[in-house]
Amino acid sequence: MPNNQFKKGELYSFITGKASTAIARRLQKKFNTAGLNITIEQWSVLYHLWKQEGISQQELCNATFRDKPSITRLVDNLEKLNLVKRVASEHDRRINLIYLTKQAQKLQEETMALADETLNEALETVPTDKVDICKEVLQIVYDNLK
Amino acid sequence: MPNNQFKKGELYSFITGKASTAIARRLQKKFNTAGLNITIEQWSVLYHLWKQEGISQQELCNATFRDKPSITRLVDNLEKLNLVKRVASEHDRRINLIYLTKQAQKLQEETMALADETLNEALETVPTDKVDICKEVLQIVYDNLK
């Protein structure tokens, strides 16, 4: 039984992702405390736009592992907050290219620092090599199922 | 820099829990394909009730890492589906004890088999010792932040 290493009692955490839920909640609280009026999900979209802006909504779907309606609404809300702009592509009028506003550019440094802080709190006392193995396993899980 | 082992590019997956999202979606699809009309979140509540029924909503909050309103509504929906019953406690009238219906008892075996199957698909090609380390790290993360 090669991959049957889960006892029943351990199923639950893996499926429900309690660890990532805890990380996301902690980071959200840091955003709120800092007076940053954005959600973790909105931040995750900005995160990819900071790496590269001017990408389509479809590309944001792939990057964030969300479906098209989810991205439509996240972009809606980010637009309401004046953090991104939809710009119609010139060669393909089906496509919206998403650009950051100046206001969103200002958020990068502060929110990334809070994210770093959160991960350091999460991984306190965990040796580096175990973290690396954990990341590796989660990446394989994602690749196996996506 | 003891716990600074995350490069920027790796932040994202850890916070958004792409792996657990992928697992949950796969399991949800298996439920749907099997004609089982329940959500992963409802299943996670049943999961704890199969281990021990007749516990309070507050105990379900602790077990599932959800807040009270979330449990209220999950129990509402499970009651509508005739899967659980609220029974007022006799010694403390603030408390609802949650019991499984016969219909819910019948779901245990089939859904647990689908969950096992999902985890086997997720962990295909991952050696057991790495899975153990991954579980250990996620548990520490949860304990550090909860």
Next chain:
DNA sequence: TTTGGATAGTTGCACAAACAACTATATGCC
């Protein structure tokens, strides 16, 4: 050049999550 299929994005609906504010009940202290 038209037409049929693919792709990008939006909208409607049901379900879930987080927070705040609320009701009802219990408990501890004077």
Next chain:
DNA sequence: GGCATATAGTTGTTTGTGCAACTATCCAAA
């Protein structure tokens, strides 16, 4: 006993997610 405080649960609101159905545009083949 009576009151302050804590605890259990509910409700309202905003935001996000997944699915299905829809519109608009593009592209390729007849």
